[in-house]
Amino acid sequence: MRRLSRELGRSAMAPYWYVSDKQELLDLVARKLLSEVTLPEPDSGPWEERLRSVLYGIDAELHDHPGIAGILLERMRSTDRRLMNGIIEILLSAGFEGPNVFLAYAMIHTYLFGRYQVMEMDNPDATDLEDTLAGLVPHLAGLRGRDFFAYGVDTIIEGLRAQLASLKRSRRR
Amino acid sequence: MRRLSRELGRSAMAPYWYVSDKQELLDLVARKLLSEVTLPEPDSGPWEERLRSVLYGIDAELHDHPGIAGILLERMRSTDRRLMNGIIEILLSAGFEGPNVFLAYAMIHTYLFGRYQVMEMDNPDATDLEDTLAGLVPHLAGLRGRDFFAYGVDTIIEGLRAQLASLKRSRRR
DNA sequence: ACCTGAACACCGTTCAAGT
DNA sequence: ACCTGAACACCGTTCAAGT
Numbered sequence: 099m100r101r102l103s104r105e106l107g108r109s110a111m112a113p114y115w116y117v118s119d120k121q122e123l124l125d126l127v128a129r130k131l132l133s134e135v136t137l138p139e140p141d142s143g144p145w146e147e148r149l150r151s152v153l154y155g156i157d158a159e160l161h162d163h164p165g166i167a168g169i170l171l172e173r174m175r176s177t178d179r180r181l182m183n184g185i186i187e188i189l190l191s192a193g194f195e196g197p198n199v200f201l202a203y204a205m206i207h208t209y210l211f212g213r214y215q216v217m218e219m220d221n222p223d224a225t226d227l228e229d230t231l232a233g234l235v236p237h238l239a240g241l242r243g244r245d246f247f248a249y250g251v252d253t254i255i256e257g258l259r260a261q262l263a264s265l266k267r268s269r270r271r
Numbered sequence: 272m273r274r275l276s277r278e279l280g281r282s283a284m285a286p287y288w289y290v291s292d293k294q295e296l297l298d299l300v301a302r303k304l305l306s307e308v309t310l311p312e313p314d315s316g317p318w319e320e321r322l323r324s325v326l327y328g329i330d331a332e333l334h335d336h337p338g339i340a341g342i343l344l345e346r347m348r349s350t351d352r353r354l355m356n357g358i359i360e361i362l363l364s365a366g367f368e369g370p371n372v373f374l375a376y377a378m379i380h381t382y383l384f385g386r387y388q389v390m391e392m393d394n395p396d397a398t399d400l401e402d403t404l405a406g407l408v409p410h411l412a413g414l415r416g417r418d419f420f421a422y423g424v425d426t427i428i429e430g431l432r433a434q435l436a437s438l439k440r441s442r443r444r
Numbered sequence: 445a446c447c448t449g450a451a452c453a454c455c456g457t458t459c460a461a462g463t
Numbered sequence: 464a465c466c467t468g469a470a471c472a473c474c475g476t477t478c479a480a481g482t
Contacts, residue, residue: 099456109467111457116465120456168388197410201422205382208423212385215341237370249374249434250381257430261422272475282448284476289446293475448481455474462467 099123128170129178131159137184145192146255152185153210153251160214167214175207182207193262202258209254213247272296301343302351304332310357318365319428325358326383326424333387340387348380355380366435375431382427386420 099120100110117123135155138148160167174182182203189202272293273283290296308328311321333340347355358379362372 100454111468112466114457114466171388196407197414199407200411200414201419202426204419205423205426208385208419209378209382210385211388212381212383215344215384215388234369234372238373241370241373246374246377246381250378253375253378253430253434254426255430256433257426257428260429260433261426273473284449285447287447287476446482448479450477450479452477453475456472458471459469460467461469463465 124166124169125173125177127163128166128173131163131166131170132173132178132181135159135181137181140187140191145188146259148188149185149192149206149255150251152181152188153206156181156210157213157247160210164214167211171207171211189258192258193266194258195265198261198265202261205258206254209250213250297339297342298346298350300336301339301346304336304339304343305346305351305354308332308354310354313360313364318361319432321361322358322365322379322428323424325354325361326379329354329383330386330420333383337387340384344380344384362431365431366439367431368438371434371438375434378431379427382423386423 099113103110103112106112113123117126135152135158138151140148142148160170185206186199186203189199194202272286276283276285279285286296290299308325308331311324313321315321333343355376359372359376362375367375
């Protein structure tokens with residue numbers, strides 16, 4: 099707060115006229131970013147594509163503001179449920195049901211949450227990787243943050259597809 | 272640091288005789304916890320089970336100390352690479368190769384990271400879920416933290432299995 | 445070898461006051 | 464309506480000093 103006021107050329111207490119505390123300010127920022135993510139139309143494609151689209155949308159917002167990821171994702175599941183609801187609708191349309199809807203959603207949410215703690219891991223200090231790994235290091239050079247995220251999302255989608263298949267199998271009995 | 276000293280009945284500066292700063296103290300705690308996780312023997316079972324076993328091991332350590340998750344996972348990929356190497360060996364034994372080893376590892380690491388930011392989400396305030404969701408809420412009651420983690424790990428494993436299958440397909444060409 | 449006390453630079457925030 | 468200044472309770476940490 100003090101740094102913000104300093105950068106705006108005001109006294110330390112100036113922000114407190116607009117906002118009641120630091121938390122409220124961060125909430126407003128998170129709210130703004132969340133509102134910029136669009137949900138795909140229900141009939142705009144297969145669930146996999148719609149899911150990927152929301153996740154990439156959230157990723158894009160977080161990309162330039164990794165600092166508020168925590169607040170943002172916390173809001174997503176408490177006060178600002180628009181995106182959470184949207185994702186759950188996608189999962190329902192995919193065929194998830196009952197507890198599985200929440201399990202699947204939580205899994206996705208958790209991955210997103212991790213993404214913005216790690217971020218810096220994208221370029222993992224290839225220096226002094228031991229034994230078996232040393233030979234693999236060259237492969238690391240070409241990988242970028244987006245590659246890691248894309249691979250993660252793909253893997254999650256494949257995983258969910260498998261869960262869905264076994265759900266349908268057990269339903270048939 | 273001040274609170275630690277207070278609880279130990281020492282002056283605020285007492286810890287600084289043992290440790291050069293707060294970061295170093297947290298590192299020592301993280302190191303201790305990481306060292307308590309055992310890696311399964313390479314021939315102790317299929318890769319899926321060995322992977323699950325390490326992840327559950329890490330989860331168990333983090334469970335009672337969610338606060339140091341950030342430091343712990345950061346160490347895992349920087350100074351304390353024992354577990355990271357172990358997981359990567361498991362992935363290699365599963366058939367991953369080249370960049371895919373790192374992509375798969377990063378995906379897992381990211382999920383773990385998210386797990387301990389979210390934690391509290393495990394019981395998501397079923398109050399005022401809107402429209403389509405209201406009907407699903409009863410299913411939430413029975414779900415516990417462990418269920419969410421187990422489902423996440425299962426989904427990741429299924430996802431990785433699918434990635435592996437397509438890797439092998441492309442290798443055959 | 446182990447610890448203390450005073451001090452510094454930094455926070456978020458309360459409260460009374462200024463224009 | 465919009466902002467300031469002084470003050471408080473809290474940090475992590477430096478430095479010189481005590482036993």
